[in-house]
Amino acid sequence: MATCADILRSEFPEIDGQVFDYVTGERGPGGECARGWRGRPARPGPPEPRAPPSAGVLHSGSADFESVDDLVEAVGELLQEVSGDSKDGAGIRAVCQRMFNTLRLAEPQSQGHSQVLLDAPIQLSKMTESYDYGDKVPGLIKRDQSSTVNAKKLEKAEARLKAKQEKRTEKDTLRTAGPPVLEEASASQAGSKKESRLESSGKNKSYDVRIENFDVSFGERVLLTGADVNLAWGRRYGLVGRNGLGKTTLLKMLATRSLRIPAHISLLHVEQEVAGDDTMALQSVLESDTFREGLLQRERQLSAQIAAGRAEGPEAAQLAEIYAKLEEIEADKAPARASVILAGLGFNVKMQQQPTREFSGGWRMRLALARALFARPDLLLLDEPTNMLDVRAILWLENYLQTWPSTILVVSHDRNFLNAVATDIIHLHSQRLDSYRGDFETFIKSKQERLKSQQREYEAQQQYRQHIQVFIDRFRYNANRASQVQSKLKLLEKLPELKPVDKEVEVVIKFPDGFEKFSPPVLQLDEVDFHYDAQHPVFSRLSVSADLESRICVVGENGAGKSTMLKLLMGDLAPVRGIRHAHRNLKIGYFSQHHVEQLDLNVSAVELLARKFPGRPEEEYRHQLGRYGISGELAVRPVASLSGGQKSRVAFAQMTMPCPNFYILDEPTNHLDMETIEALGRALNSFRVRPSAPPSGLPLWMPFLSPSCR
Missing domain, CATH: 3.40.50.300 (P-loop containing nucleotide triphosphate hydrolases)
Incomplete structure (x- = not known):
């Protein structure tokens, strides 16, 4: 069976010795022992002992190459240069295919680590005495240092091979290291002294959320950089963007207040399902209003003290104050309001009285949504709320949210839902956030117009830059026009740097076709x-x-x-x-x-x-x-x-x-x-x-x- 070295010798008779060494790890044409097969006379006398092979690209067999493409990537460019015009890309690939097949066939033998036992030890000193090389000693023979290979290309190929070996090592380490440690999201935000003073003094009474110049990362991946979010009180915002860009991560950063939100603004993030226990579904929703629950608990304590005769004047006054607050928040209507929300989300009367532990994960997610709707936070964060809902529940939720009194930020990919609920759209793309007024259909039209305008502006500036550059190149060495050239150079420096439109790659999904014909019904x-x-x-x-x-x-x-x-x-x-x-x-x-x-x-x-x-x-x-x-x-x-x-x-x-x-x-x-x-x-x-x-x-x-x- 021909070796990779034999294949190279036959296909590239004029191959450079340095390239041959790099690919095979054997002494190539640059060494004295290999000249015979290039058509030059070999040195007379006994055959020269071969020097130990260096670690070439093919030294470790096929372990470093998953396919012939990897081998072409490693040595194809060098072989193309060696062949000159004698071989095209297809010819180089064919040679690499032959070498790859040779490596695969030889791998079972190499994995066995076969060794040859010598009859007697080899003493290099006696071997050198028997040969008449004058001052030259085998192993110390200097190679011809002249090489026709491009050193930069050789370094580039070596760097690619090293990177591939490091990637393979890292991959093997991950496979043997057990469950991986997941990355965590982090956020950073530029501080504002004015907002800090307002926050510390307690004078900030606004319910608008304004977060400027912040970054969000997930592990080493940057999701947002220099982004701004402005959420006006009473508006309903739809957050849209491709999968994997960081929409859910942004909601988590807001929910955990990793991004600064004024302390007086209450928020709820509907993300996790309700834990199952013996609490009835209706009671679970009522308990989400912590303010009401706290007033009721204190009212029960004071009422018990008064009934036992242990209460004095202050307790009675406090009880009257609690009754006034309960009446102000219409606490007596809370059970009916909670029941309406549960019914809208699909819970019938019997289900509302069932313990939460008896519900499946999907129904517990509905309970979490019902709790958030009942609590009425100042900022409601919803992540794909329509996923677990049927058509009737989605329509009910759309109508309910249209009368929502505070601020909503919702991530959704339901076009109809966004058209019915959203008053504004926030588009996450290219590590930034763009805001648009109107529902989703309005956003689509506005985005297309903005992209066309941006592209026209970019093309106009490029033409203007080219026009100025032509003038500069024409009169750069004209002493009479030196001042004008300098003026044009300064003008180029002052021009804002516009970027071309980022075109999102079209998503393509293809199901593999079937190849069988059945008689109906199947x-x-x-x-x-x-x-x-x-x-x-x-x-x-x-x-x-x-x-x-x-x-x-x-x-x-x-x-x-x-x-x-x-x-x-x-x-x-x-x-x-x-x-x-x-x-x-x-x-x-x-x-x-x-x-x-x-x-x-x-x-x-x-x-x-x-x-x-x-x-x-x-x-x-x-x-x-x-x-x-x-x-x-x-x-x-x-x-x-x-x-x-x-x-x-x-x-x-x-x-x-x-x-x-x-x-x-x-x-x-x-x-x-x-x-x-x-x-x-x-x-x-x-x-x-x-x-x-x-x-x-x-x-x-x-x-x-x-x-x-x-």
């Missing part, structure tokens, strides 16, 4: 009855069927049984009565609304796919993740450090890896930004099943089931 429920409790049936005589041309959207109120029906279709639940029929070659791709719970958050996205689908090259996992926007550094970060939308994309990559031919999607748009939602719609519309034989008619389409259809 999935069917026939006269199915199902119940968890015999006293409360979920379905009675349910019939539904789907074929390859189906596009089915499942809608209904929470608790109606949408997810249960999907699990019956999946086969995860068995009907109490009736038949489930599925084609024998059916491969279902299932996207759960609780998909995050099914992901291992302690590993990277690449490793997640490698564990789920072992035995494939890493390039395949990366390519699969790249289909859904998880590329580059995102693919090797712990899944726990990704945003909600990025975790959803990882779940899509995992779902489509085995190339299903039938998709069941349960709330697939949760956490996805608007651009990704639109890309998902395009991907579903363009998905098709291609028969193995040429189709005789229209292409067949995959079914799409989802309870989210708004």
Whole structure:
């Protein structure tokens, strides 16, 4: 079997010795022992003993190269220079492919660490005595120092190889180091002496939130730099932007007051679900108003003291004052108001009297939202409030928030919700925040106009700069025009530096096509009855069927049984009565609304796919993740450090890896930004099943089931 050195000798007979050493780690044409194969006469006499090979690029075998692309990146540029015009890029790649295959074939032998036992020790002193080299000693023979290779390119190639080896070492360390330590968010803000004096003196009575010149970072990644946020009292702000840019992190910085917010402004961040205990749902909402609860507790204490005859005049006066405050805040109407909020969010009368521990995570999130709405903070922070709501609850929430008396900052990717609720839009992009007046549709129009204006201004300035530069270049060495040239130079320095428009990369999602043709129906429920409790049936005589041309959207109120029906279709639940029929070659791709719970958050996205689908090259996992926007550094970060939308994309990559031919999607748009939602719609519309034989008619389409259809 030819070695890599043999391949280089045959393909590049005029290869430089320094390049040969760098690639193979063996003595190349620059040394005396290698000249024979270049067509020059070799030194007469016994063969010269070879010097120990240096550590070349190929020294460690294929361990440093995951693919032939890595090998081309390491040595391709040097080999192109050596070949001159004799080989193009394809020829260089073909040579690298041969060397890569040679390394892969030789790897099992190298992993065995085979050794050769010599018959007797070698004594270099006796070897040198037997050879007539004059003053030269093997191993001390000086090589020809002249080299035709570009030293800068050689250094550049060595730097690339070193960086790749360091990256591989770091990756191996992460794999053996156990669960990774997650990065934490941090914020810094420029101080204002005037605001500090107002805050310390207690004279700041404004409920406007004004935060200027602040930075937000997540680990080593800068999310915002030199940003400003101005939240006017009574306005409702929608915070929008691509997944992973820092919207949720900004809300957390505000909620924890890592960014300075006046102490007299109360705020609530609806992020975590309510802890489950024996507290009734209605009482849990009432307890969120701490001021009212404190007054009621003190009223009970004073009433008990008066009833026991231990109270004096001051206690009676204090009790009267408490009654006045309770009447002022309309404490007696609080239970009715809390019940209305719970009913709007889907809690019936029976559910309002159930302990919180009996509710699922989604319903506890609704309880957290109800508590925030009931408490009426000065600044309400909402992060994707519509994710766990059905259509009726979303419409109720829209109407309720339209009469909200204080300030709201909401992160949402629901276009209709933002149009109904938001009075202003804050756009997070390019590590900065831009504010727009109006709802989401107005924001889209205003942003497009702003970008066009910015691009026109940039192009006009570039033309003006070019015009001035032409004058400077023309008369730079003209003594009569020296003063004018200096004036033009100063004018260029004073011009503000405008930047071109940052064009956001279009989100592209593509589902792998199927290649099987089935006779309908491919999935069917026939006269199915199902119940968890015999006293409360979920379905009675349910019939539904789907074929390859189906596009089915499942809608209904929470608790109606949408997810249960999907699990019956999946086969995860068995009907109490009736038949489930599925084609024998059916491969279902299932996207759960609780998909995050099914992901291992302690590993990277690449490793997640490698564990789920072992035995494939890493390039395949990366390519699969790249289909859904998880590329580059995102693919090797712990899944726990990704945003909600990025975790959803990882779940899509995992779902489509085995190339299903039938998709069941349960709330697939949760956490996805608007651009990704639109890309998902395009991907579903363009998905098709291609028969193995040429189709005789229209292409067949995959079914799409989802309870989210708004």
